[in-house]
Amino acid sequence: MLIVITGNGKGKTTSALGQAFRAIGERKKVIMYQFIKGPWISGEDKAAPRLSPDFELIKGGKGFVGILGDTLPREEHESAARKTWDNIKKAVESGKFGLVIADELNVALSLDLLKLDEVLSFLKEHKDGLDIMVTGRDAPQELIDVADLVSEVKEIKHPFNDGHLAERGREY
Numbered sequence: 001m002l003i004v005i006t007g008n009g010k011g012k013t014t015s016a017l018g019q020a021f022r023a024i025g026e027r028k029k030v031i032m033y034q035f036i037k038g039p040w041i042s043g044e045d046k047a048a049p050r051l052s053p054d055f056e057l058i059k060g061g062k063g064f065v066g067i068l069g070d071t072l073p074r075e076e077h078e079s080a081a082r083k084t085w086d087n088i089k090k091a092v093e094s095g096k097f098g099l100v101i102a103d104e105l106n107v108a109l110s111l112d113l114l115k116l117d118e119v120l121s122f123l124k125e126h127k128d129g130l131d132i133m134v135t136g137r138d139a140p141q142e143l144i145d146v147a148d149l150v151s152e153v154k155e156i157k158h159p160f161n162d163g164h165l166a167e168r169g170r171e172y
Contacts, residue, residue, distance in 0.1 A: 002127035002146065006106055006139035007153035015151070016101045016135050017044060023131070024054045028098025031091050033084050035104040035113075035136070036061040060084025061104070065111050081113035092126050099131045106136030106143070116140055 003019070005012045013034075020030040032044075038061035048057035062080045064070050085108075091100050108114050123132060124146050134143065144150050160166065 004147040009153035009155035012135040032101035035108040110138040
C-alpha cells in the first residue's frame with residue numbers, strides 16, 4: 001500500500017513515526033529514510049537505537065535547500081537525494097521490511113532534486129508488496145493519484161507564526 005501524508009501542518013513525520021511504531025508492534029521491520037533532514041540531531045535520531053533491530057533511521061539529506069543559510073551547491077543536495085532514493089529502492093526490493101518510509105520525499109520532488117516520473121514508476125510497480133509511506137509538504141498530484149491512502153495535515157495554528165522557534169522534542 002502506498003500511503004502519502006502531506007500538507008502544511010505539523011505532524012507528517014510524526015504520523016510516519018506513529019505508523020512505524022504500530023508496524024513494529026506487529027513484528028514488522030521498518031526502515032525510515034529522511035530526505036532534506038540531515039545535519040542536525042533530532043528526537044527521532046536519539047530514539048531510533050532503542051527500537052533496533054526492528055527500526056532503522058537513516059538521514060540522507062544535507063539540510064534545507066536554498067533557505068535558512070544554506071551554502072551548499074545544489075549539486076550536493078541533488079546527489080544526497082539521489083543516494084537516498086537509491087537506498088529506498090534497495091530497501092523496498094530487499095523484502096526485509098514491512099514498512100519503508102520516505103520522509104520528506106515530497107519536498108525533494110517539489111525542489112526537483114529527483115525526477116517525478118522515475119519515482120512514480122517505481123512506486124506504482126512496488127506498492128502492492130509492502131507498505132511504503134511518503135511524507136512532506138506539496139505532494140505532487142500525480143503521486144496523490146496513484147496512492148492508496150492520502151492524508152493532509154492542515155495547519156490551523158502554530159507558535160512559529162507568533163515568532164516562536166522550533167523546539168526539541170516537539171518539532172524535531
